[in-house]
Amino acid sequence: MRKPFVAGNWKMNLTRAEAVALGSALAAKAAAFPAVDIGIVPAFVHLDAVGQAIKTSPVLLGAQDACAEKNGAFTGAISTAMLSDLAVKFVLVGHSERRHVFGESDALCNKKLLAVLNAGLIGVLCVGEKIEERQANKTFDVCKTQLVEGLKGLDKAKAGQLVIAYEPVWAIGTGLTATKEQAQEVHKFIRAELATIFDQSTADALRIQYGGSVKASNAAELMSQPDVDGALVGGAALKVEEFLGIITAAAAAKK
Ligand code: PEP
Numbered sequence: 001m002r003k004p005f006v007a008g009n010w011k012m013n014l015t016r017a018e019a020v021a022l023g024s025a026l027a028a029k030a031a032a033f034p035a036v037d038i039g040i041v042p043a044f045v046h047l048d049a050v051g052q053a054i055k056t057s058p059v060l061l062g063a064q065d066a067c068a069e070k071n072g073a074f075t076g077a078i079s080t081a082m083l084s085d086l087a088v089k090f091v092l093v094g095h096s097e098r099r100h101v102f103g104e105s106d107a108l109c110n111k112k113l114l115a116v117l118n119a120g121l122i123g124v125l126c127v128g129e130k131i132e133e134r135q136a137n138k139t140f141d142v143c144k145t146q147l148v149e150g151l152k153g154l155d156k157a158k159a160g161q162l163v164i165a166y167e168p169v170w171a172i173g174t175g176l177t178a179t180k181e182q183a184q185e186v187h188k189f190i191r192a193e194l195a196t197i198f199d200q201s202t203a204d205a206l207r208i209q210y211g212g213s214v215k216a217s218n219a220a221e222l223m224s225q226p227d228v229d230g231a232l233v234g235g236a237a238l239k240v241e242e243f244l245g246i247i248t249a250a251a252a253a254k255k
Helices: 016-030 044-054 080-085 096-100 106-118 131-135 139-150 156-161 180-197 200-205 216-223 240-253
Strands: 005-009 037-041 060-063 090-093 122-127 162-166 207-211 230-233
Touching: 005 060, 005 207, 005 240, 016 037, 016 044, 016 240, 044 060, 080 106, 090 106, 106 122, 106 139, 106 156, 122 139, 131 139, 139 180, 156 162, 156 200, 162 180, 180 200, 180 207, 180 216, 216 230, 216 240, 230 240
Parallel strands: 005 037, 005 230, 037 060, 060 090, 090 122, 122 162, 162 207, 207 230
Antiparallel strands: none
16 A cells, blocks of 8 residues: 655745745644645745744655755755755655756756665656647657656665656646546556566555646545555645645545
């Protein structure tokens, strides 16, 4: 049985005071959901303050990105050691905005993922197709390439620190959501690929989050799917009641 993992990616939103207030509000409710791993992913500059606000709660602190290099002359970058120092537990790698707005390649995502895992952090590797790729029936090809290239050189012993997020790019921040059938079809494909890359029991133990306009009102049907093990949430994670609604749906679906 995989423990569902629901994480809220706050992206480049919220002032420091707003971020602390949102983290505190969530921390106050999180203990009611022991069957769900709950994570929040503030902007780098708010990690310290939000980390302090949630430190006595079960809420996991995440970062939106990390540098693949350990330290040195990399102006503007943040290392995995700096993140660990702030009690960060997991890091998003290859979010579609990093790939498609900032131009990150599969090779760079792979380097970042290995750096994150080698630092003892959880790495959430995000994969997913653009609308034109889905329309050209390339969804499986795109996800396979992002998995195979993204997971290159990953020691199976580190797979316990890995989470995959399937995030169809056309569903991110658009209000469009994959149907539960579309989500399940790709999640099942991803798990089969993971079995090829690692082995079946490793693949069976790995969590695959769905992301793309998840909200309280559609979470239950997405979470009802056997290979959907939680959610990576953007916009709806900025409202505490919406986010709690998604966590509640995950807890109920995976009982
Ligand atoms: C995301 O950024 O990972 C995401 C899924 O965003 P949204 O929920 O807003 O579509």
